[in-house]
Amino acid sequence: xxxxxxxxxxxxxxxxxxxxxxxxxxxxxxxxxxxxxxxxxxxxxxxxxxxxxxxxxxxxxxxx
Amino acid sequence: xxxxxxxxxxxxxxxxxxxxxxxxxxxxxxxxxxxxxxxxxxxxxxxxxxxxxxxxxxxxxxxxxxxxxxxxxxxxxxxxxxxxxxxxxxxxxxxxxxxxxxxxxxxxxxxxxxxxxxxxxxxxxxxxxxxxxxxxxxxxxxxxxxxxxxxxxxxxxxxxxxxxxxxxxxxxxxxxxxxxxxxxxxxxxxxxxxxxxxxxxxxxxxxxxxxxxxxxxxxxxxxxxxxxxxxxxxxxxxxxxxxxxxxxxxxxxxxxxxxxxxxxxxxxxxxxxxxxxxxxxxxxxxxxxxxxxxxxxxxxxxxxxxxxxxxxxxxxxxxxxxxxxxxxxxxxxxxxxxxxxxxxxxxxxxxxxxxxxxxxxxxxxxxxxxxxxxxxxxxxxxxxxxxxxxxxxxxxxxxxxxxxxxxxxxxxxxxxxxxxxxxxxxxxxxxxxxxxxxxxxxxxxxxxxxxxxxxxxxxxxxxxxxxxxxxxxxxxxxxxxxxxxxxxxxxxxxxxxxxxxxxxxxxxxxxxxxxxxxxxxxxxxxxxxxxxxx
Numbered sequence: 001x002x003x004x005x006x007x008x009x010x011x012x013x014x015x016x017x018x019x020x021x022x023x024x025x026x027x028x029x030x031x032x033x034x035x036x037x038x039x040x041x042x043x044x045x046x047x048x049x050x051x052x053x054x055x056x057x058x059x060x061x062x063x064x
Numbered sequence: 065x066x067x068x069x070x071x072x073x074x075x076x077x078x079x080x081x082x083x084x085x086x087x088x089x090x091x092x093x094x095x096x097x098x099x100x101x102x103x104x105x106x107x108x109x110x111x112x113x114x115x116x117x118x119x120x121x122x123x124x125x126x127x128x129x130x131x132x133x134x135x136x137x138x139x140x141x142x143x144x145x146x147x148x149x150x151x152x153x154x155x156x157x158x159x160x161x162x163x164x165x166x167x168x169x170x171x172x173x174x175x176x177x178x179x180x181x182x183x184x185x186x187x188x189x190x191x192x193x194x195x196x197x198x199x200x201x202x203x204x205x206x207x208x209x210x211x212x213x214x215x216x217x218x219x220x221x222x223x224x225x226x227x228x229x230x231x232x233x234x235x236x237x238x239x240x241x242x243x244x245x246x247x248x249x250x251x252x253x254x255x256x257x258x259x260x261x262x263x264x265x266x267x268x269x270x271x272x273x274x275x276x277x278x279x280x281x282x283x284x285x286x287x288x289x290x291x292x293x294x295x296x297x298x299x300x301x302x303x304x305x306x307x308x309x310x311x312x313x314x315x316x317x318x319x320x321x322x323x324x325x326x327x328x329x330x331x332x333x334x335x336x337x338x339x340x341x342x343x344x345x346x347x348x349x350x351x352x353x354x355x356x357x358x359x360x361x362x363x364x365x366x367x368x369x370x371x372x373x374x375x376x377x378x379x380x381x382x383x384x385x386x387x388x389x390x391x392x393x394x395x396x397x398x399x400x401x402x403x404x405x406x407x408x409x410x411x412x413x414x415x416x417x418x419x420x421x422x423x424x425x426x427x428x429x430x431x432x433x434x435x436x437x438x439x440x441x442x443x444x445x446x447x448x449x450x451x452x453x454x455x456x457x458x459x460x461x462x463x464x465x466x467x468x469x470x471x472x473x474x475x476x477x478x479x480x481x482x483x484x485x486x487x488x489x490x491x492x493x494x495x496x497x498x499x500x501x502x503x504x505x506x507x508x509x510x511x512x513x514x515x516x517x518x519x520x521x522x523x524x525x526x527x528x529x530x531x532x533x534x535x536x537x538x539x540x541x542x543x544x545x546x547x548x549x550x551x552x553x554x555x556x557x558x559x560x561x562x563x564x565x566x567x568x569x570x571x572x573x574x575x576x577x578x579x580x581x582x583x584x585x586x587x588x589x590x591x592x593x594x595x596x597x598x
Contacts, residue, residue: 033447037454045464 004055069191072122073198076216082240090116091407093231093244095219095257098125099190100375100392101250102197106144107400109204109211111519113407116242118233122215124198127352128278129190131308132386135175136477136502137393138182139514143573146200147182150193154186155307160289162471164456166296170466174474179553180505181512185474187308190389222247222260222371229370246403247371250392255377261368267361268435270382272442273319275355277334278312281348285313291471293441293456297340302441302471305341312351315341316383318442325355358382360431360438366395367420374399379427381434384441384472391430394477395423401520401571405595410538415596418484426478433473440470477502480574487568487577487590494560503573506554508546513554518542520571521591526554527564530582537591570594 010016024032044053074097081088092108094101097119108115133154141147158174175184204211220239221232229247233240249257258265290305297303301318308314317337319328327333334353339346362379366372375392399419405411443449458465480486480500489499497504503524506513521541523530527548533541546554548564559565566583568576568590577590592598 033450034454034457037450038458041451041454041458041465041468042462 002049002052004052004059006059067191068195069124069126072215073124073195074119074213074215075122076214076236078235078237079212079214079240081242082235082237087230087241087243089228089243089245090114091245092116092248092403093118093229093242093246094248094250095119096249096251096375096377097121097194097198097213097215098250098252098375098392099130099193099197099389100396101248102194102201103140103144103393104248104250104374104396104400105211105213106146106197106200106204107396108403109201109209110144111400111404112210113400113404114210115212116244117211117213118217118219118231119213119215120218124191124194126191127354128276128308128312128314130193130386130389131187131189131306131314132390132474133186133188133193134386134390134475134477135180135182135184136475137390138186139502139505139573140393140397142182142515143397143519144197144200145203146196149196149199150188151182151186153192153196153309154188155287155309156183156186157287157289157307158184160291160471162459162469163290163292163295164460165294167460169456169460170469179507179551179557181507181514182505185386187306187314189308189310189312192309193389219251219256219260222257224261224369224371227370245370245407248399249371249373249377250375250396251377253376253380255373257371258363258373258377261371263363263368265361265363265380267359267380267431269359270357270438270442271321271444273321273323273325273328273355273357274383275317275319275328275334275337276353277315277317277338277350278308278352279315279338279348280311280351281313281342281346282311283313283342283346293452293471295341297337303341304471313348317341319355328355329353356383360435362424362427362431365420366423367416372399372416372419374423378423379431381430382438383434384437385430385434386472386475387430387434390475391426394426395419397572398423402596404571405539411595412597418596422478422480422483422485425480425483429478430475437470437472441472485570485576485594485596487593488579488586490562490565490578490580492560492562492580493565493578494557497558497567497575497578499575499577501575503567503569503575504557506557507551508554509551513546514573516544517569517573518544518571521576521594522567522569523587524558524567524569525564525582526558526567528566528580528582530566537588537595537597539591539595541591568594 092115094117105115105117218234220234223230229244231242292303304316306314366378374395381387402415443452455468483500486499523543526546562580567578576594
């Protein structure tokens with residue numbers, strides 16, 4: 001069964017991070033939150049695996 | 065206008081029971097002549113179990129109330145002998161459209177596959193539903209079946225005894241007492257029986273008000289369910305539109321929590337809302353207006369000794385998904401045959417406990433579904449609304465988000481997985497007809513499979529030799545043999561890749577057990593289990 005990947009897996013971490021932040025440029029907090037929600041849903045569908053999604057939700061809830 | 069709900073259909077009449085020195089004992093007394101109580105009464109009467117229905121009123125329900133009746137309900141009504149008039153009168157539908165703001169975001173089809181006698185849904189005012197049931201009861205009475213409805217009979221006290229229930233009843237001519245071996249409380253969400261017996265009815269209250277406006281209007285909108293999230297005519301809220309018979313349209317508007325309920329019911333205020341929705345020149349009349357709130361809750365147990373709760377008295381859900389009346393009819397369907405066997409002494413009283421377990425399983429599924437729909441339709445936190453709106457925005461562009469759009473998960477029957485009456489399964493057979501599932505409809509040449517199932521237990525043999533039987537383990541049963549050539553749906557729904565199968569089907573048409581070969585000992589064991597004896 002697939003597991004949540006928690007080791008580096010994105011080839012271009014700095015580039016991805018910059019793109020993620022840049023898409024929010026000039027947006028109000030409200031529009032940013034809406035964009036994040038759309039992004040989460042798109043990514044979740046890409047993952048698809050319910051167990052991995054639950055692991056990711058739990059991992060996010062546990063940190064911070 | 066002379067409406068059916070203004071006319072007494074079972075006016076109070078003095079019963080000989082009111083003039084006896086000691087209370088008369090009846091096998092079954094049903095309290096409440098709504099859809100659930102009447103379904104149970106018909107089912108019992110058909111099986112020659114004497115049943116008395118008490119109701120404090122004498123008419124069908126006032127206003128349209130429940131309007132969406134699902135395919136499984138129609139199949140049950142067919143078994144009860146009153147499906148056809150309801151389907152003829154009702155508005156048949158299976159598709160819907162969902163809108164967000166001014167945009168149509170997607171369409172759905174609740175029954176894309178063929179080979180079913182009944183449609184996914186009909187819309188029919190509750191008063192017509194009840195009227196058809198009462199017509200059926202009158203027919204049964206004419207045929208000599210032991211069923212009566214006593215209008216103007218209000219239960220004022222209930223006393224539990226070891227093997228019966230004492231009931232005190234108020235009538236226009238004073239009170240009298242009855243005894244019932246079994247008392248079935250079908251007296252609705254505000255059940256007086258439940259209150260008199262001191263049972264809790266706790267759950268989740270949803271802080272929202274909804275307005276139903278049933279209007280009479282000549283319009284040629286398509287026959288489909290239309291649902292709006294955040295439409296321009298009801299900003300920030302939701303709305304629903306549905307067609308009923310007699311050119312009546314159900315409009316349902318979410319209102320929010322802090323509103324003036326009385327002001328919202330004012331006809332002029334309601335008419336203004338309707339005109340905003342349908343256009344200022346729309347011609348219509350108001351038929352019925354109601355403001356409602358709802359809860360999702362159930363009793364901890366649906367049985368209390370010889371008192372049994374069915375329908376809204378036992379459980380309540382939000383209206384999204386049409387899971388109220390439909391699940392109540394399934395309660396009655398589940399209970400009637402068990403009462404019959406227990407009263408006849410062919411099954412132990414403990415069989416009734418399986419009603420409690422199977423219907424609580426179904427209720428929890430209905431509450432889960434309707435709670436999730438409610439959460440989506442009326443988000444209760446900021447972030448819940450953010451995600452909800454994100455789903456709606458994405459759904460317009462990307463198919464992946466459409467299954468997440470939840471405007472109500474429309475009623476489908478529960479499958480009693482892990483149920484106490486289930487016997488063996490064979491993994492080679494299709495999952496949809498596994499033990500616990502309601503038998504699936506399939507066309508058989510000129511007729512249909514479900515109408516061929518007997519009123520009792522049925523052994524359904526497809527492509528497997530089974531002997532003639534009229535009873536086994538003291539339980540009456542019938543054998544239905546079908547050839548493999550009966551049609552592609554029968555094979556797909558009951559055989560899969562297997563060359564043949566034997567199904568044991570309960571009187572409520574749920575599958576009890578199944579095999580890919582004839583196994584008499586296995587069948588006996590399954591029959592004992594399905595009747596609460598193992």
